[in-house]
Amino acid sequence: MKFFKVPEPTIMRLSLYSRILEQMEDRGVPIISSVELGDAVGINSGVVRKDLSMFGEFGVRGVGYNVRELRDNIRKLLGQDRNWPVIIVGAGHLGSSLAAYPGFQQRGFDVVAMVDTDPEKIGTQVIERPVVSWEEAEILIKEHGVRMAILAVPVDAVQSVAQQLTDLGVEAILNFSPIILKGPSHVQVQNVDLTVYFDLMRFTQNLNTNGLRPQATTVRGIAFR
Amino acid sequence: MKFFKVPEPTIMRLSLYSRILEQMEDRGVPIISSVELGDAVGINSGVVRKDLSMFGEFGVRGVGYNVRELRDNIRKLLGQDRNWPVIIVGAGHLGSSLAAYPGFQQRGFDVVAMVDTDPEKIGTQVIERPVVSWEEAEILIKEHGVRMAILAVPVDAVQSVAQQLTDLGVEAILNFSPIILKGPSHVQVQNVDLTVYFDLMRFTQNLNTNGLRPQATTVRGIAFR
DNA sequence: TAGATTGTTAATCGATTAACAATC
DNA sequence: TAGATTGTTAATCGATTAACAATC
Numbered sequence: 001m002k003f004f005k006v007p008e009p010t011i012m013r014l015s016l017y018s019r020i021l022e023q024m025e026d027r028g029v030p031i032i033s034s035v036e037l038g039d040a041v042g043i044n045s046g047v048v049r050k051d052l053s054m055f056g057e058f059g060v061r062g063v064g065y066n067v068r069e070l071r072d073n074i075r076k077l078l079g080q081d082r083n084w085p086v087i088i089v090g091a092g093h094l095g096s097s098l099a100a101y102p103g104f105q106q107r108g109f110d111v112v113a114m115v116d117t118d119p120e121k122i123g124t125q126v127i128e129r130p131v132v133s134w135e136e137a138e139i140l141i142k143e144h145g146v147r148m149a150i151l152a153v154p155v156d157a158v159q160s161v162a163q164q165l166t167d168l169g170v171e172a173i174l175n176f177s178p179i180i181l182k183g184p185s186h187v188q189v190q191n192v193d194l195t196v197y198f199d200l201m202r203f204t205q206n207l208n209t210n211g212l213r214p215q216a217t218t219v220r221g222i223a224f225r
Numbered sequence: 226m227k228f229f230k231v232p233e234p235t236i237m238r239l240s241l242y243s244r245i246l247e248q249m250e251d252r253g254v255p256i257i258s259s260v261e262l263g264d265a266v267g268i269n270s271g272v273v274r275k276d277l278s279m280f281g282e283f284g285v286r287g288v289g290y291n292v293r294e295l296r297d298n299i300r301k302l303l304g305q306d307r308n309w310p311v312i313i314v315g316a317g318h319l320g321s322s323l324a325a326y327p328g329f330q331q332r333g334f335d336v337v338a339m340v341d342t343d344p345e346k347i348g349t350q351v352i353e354r355p356v357v358s359w360e361e362a363e364i365l366i367k368e369h370g371v372r373m374a375i376l377a378v379p380v381d382a383v384q385s386v387a388q389q390l391t392d393l394g395v396e397a398i399l400n401f402s403p404i405i406l407k408g409p410s411h412v413q414v415q416n417v418d419l420t421v422y423f424d425l426m427r428f429t430q431n432l433n434t435n436g437l438r439p440q441a442t443t444v445r446g447i448a449f450r
Numbered sequence: 451t452a453g454a455t456t457g458t459t460a461a462t463c464g465a466t467t468a469a470c471a472a473t474c
Numbered sequence: 475t476a477g478a479t480t481g482t483t484a485a486t487c488g489a490t491t492a493a494c495a496a497t498c
Contacts, residue, residue, distance in 0.1 A: 015424035062498035079431030093322030199240035206304030286480040287474035
C-alpha cells in the first residue's frame with residue numbers, strides 16, 4: 001500500500017483549478033499556462049506547478065498544459081469523474097440550500113435523500129429530493145452505498161446524528177453546524193463553521209475601526225485583497 | 226498607528242474559543258485551563274496560550290483563565306461586543322438560510338435587509354427580514370452604516386453585485402458563490418467556497434477507494450480525525 | 451536557434467510543537 | 475512549600491517563494 005502526503009492547501013487549490021479549467025474548456029481554450037491558471041485563482045504560478053507536479057507531469061515545457069487533459073486528470077484525482085451518492089441530514093434552510101446548490105449534481109454528487117425527524121416534512125419533497133425518516137434513510141444508504149453525509153441540523157442534535165450516521169456505515173461527514181464534531185478515527189469529519197468566517201471578517205473590520213491596519217494575510221492559501 | 230500581524234489561524238481559533246467560553250459561562254464554569262480549552266477545540270494547549278498571549282496576559286499562572294473575563298476580552302477582540310449591521314444580497318435558498326442562521330443575531334450581527342432583483346420577492350419578508358430593491362438598499366446602507374455584505378447570488382451576478390456594493394461604500398464582502406471574487410484593495414473580500422470542502426472530503430474518500438490511505442492532516446488549524 | 455514555460459531544487463518564511471522558567 | 479499552569483523561548487516542521495536547468 002502506498003502512502004500519500006498531500007498538503008491540504010494543495011487539495012483545496014486543485015478544486016479551484018478544476019473549476020477554472022472547466023470554464024476554459026467551455027470557452028474552447030485549448031492550452032493554459034501555469035501563469036494564467038495562477039492568475040485565475042489568485043496565486044503564484046510556481047504554486048500551480050508545484051501542486052500539479054505532486055501527481056505527475058501534466059504539462060509540456062515551453063508550451064503549457066492541455067486544458068482538457070489537465071481537467072480530466074484533476075477530475076480523476078478529486079473523484080469528480082465518479083458519482084458520489086450523499087445524504088443531507090436536516091431539511092431546514094441550510095439543508096435545503098445545500099440541496100439546491102447547482103454545483104452539486106454538476107460535480108458528481110448525487111443527493112439521494114434528505115433526512116429529517118419532523119413528521120410534517122417526512123414524505124414531502126424539498127428541491128425535488130425526498131425527505132425521509134431515519135428508517136427509510138437506512139435503507140437508502142445501504143441501497144445506494146452512501147458513504148458521505150452532510151450535516152445541517154441544530155447544534156444540539158449534531159453529536160447524536162453523527163453517531164447515527166456512523167452506525168449506518170457512513171465514512172465521511174461534512175458538518176455545517178457551529179460545533180466541533182468529533183467522530184471515531186475511521187470516520188472523516190470535516191467541520192465547516194461559517195461563524196468563523198464572519199468573525200474573521202469582523203476582526204479585520206474591527207481593527208480598522210480602532211485605527212489599526214492589519215497586514216495582508218492569506219486565507220487557506222487563497223490570496224484575497 | 227500600530228501595526229498588527231495576527232496569523233489567520235489564530236483569528237479563526239479565537240472564534241472557536243469564543244464559543245466554547247460562551248458555553249462554559251452558560252454552564253457556570255468559573256475557571257478554564259488552556260488544556261481544557263484546547264481539548265474543547267481539538268488542539269494543543271500550547272497553541273491556546275500562544276494565541277492568547279498575542280493580545281495580553283489573560284490568565285493566572287498556576288490557576289487558569291477566568292472564563293467570563295477571557296470571554297469578554299475575546300468578544301472585544303473579534304468585535305462581538307458591538308452591533309454590526311449587514312446586508313445579505315440574494316434572497317434565494319442560501320441567502321435565506323444565512324438570514325435564518327441563529328448564531329447571527331446572537332453574535333452581534335444585525336441583518337438589516339436582503340437585497341434581490343426579483344420583483345416577486347421585493348417587498349416580501351424572508352425570515353422576518355425585508356427583501357428590498359437596490360434603490361432601497363442604498364438608503365438602508367447609508368442609514369444603518371452598513372459596512373459588511375454577504376453575497377449569495379448566482380455565479381454570473383457576483384462580479385457586478387460586488388461592484389455595486391463597493392460603489393455603495395461597503396468595505397467587507399463575504400462571498401459564498403463558487404467564484405473567486407476580486408475586489409479593489411481597500412475592500413476586504415473573503416471567499417468561502419463550499420465546493421472546495423466537498424472536494425476536500427471526496428479527495429480523501431477517493432484515495433480510500435483506491436486503496437491508498439492519506440496521512441492525517443489538519444484543516445485550518447483545527448484537527449479532525 | 452531563440453523564446454517560452456515546465457518541473458524541480460534551494461532559500462525563505464511562518465506556524466506549530468516542545469520545553470521550561472516564572473509565578474500563583 | 476509543593477503542585478499546577480501560565481507566558482515565552484527555542485527547535486521543529488511544513489509550506490511558500492525564488493530561481494533555474496531542462497526541454498519543447
